[in-house]
Amino acid sequence: MLRHNIDVMHIEKNICEALIGTILNIVGKTKDAIKDRLDLEDLGIKEELQFREDGEMPRARYTLSTKQKEAFCKFL
Secondary structure, three states: OOOOOOOHHHHHHHHHHHHHHHHOOOOOOOOOOHHHHHHHHHHOOOHHHOOOOOOOOOOOOOOOOHHHHHHHHHHO
16 A cells, blocks of 8 residues: 555646746746745845835746746747
């Protein structure tokens, strides 16, 4: 009997969805949320990702621009 049964197909699917959701900055799918940015400010780290004085959330380096998103989707 198997003590633990890991389904590789579903693990790959979940990881792929999380990565694509984050780099394409899909609302509701990204792992980069307001709470995460506020935590960075509380910890005093990664100042380039913290909220600006005007309240805007800067774009993270790992997210793609619109042109890059189009190229990525065409590639897929």
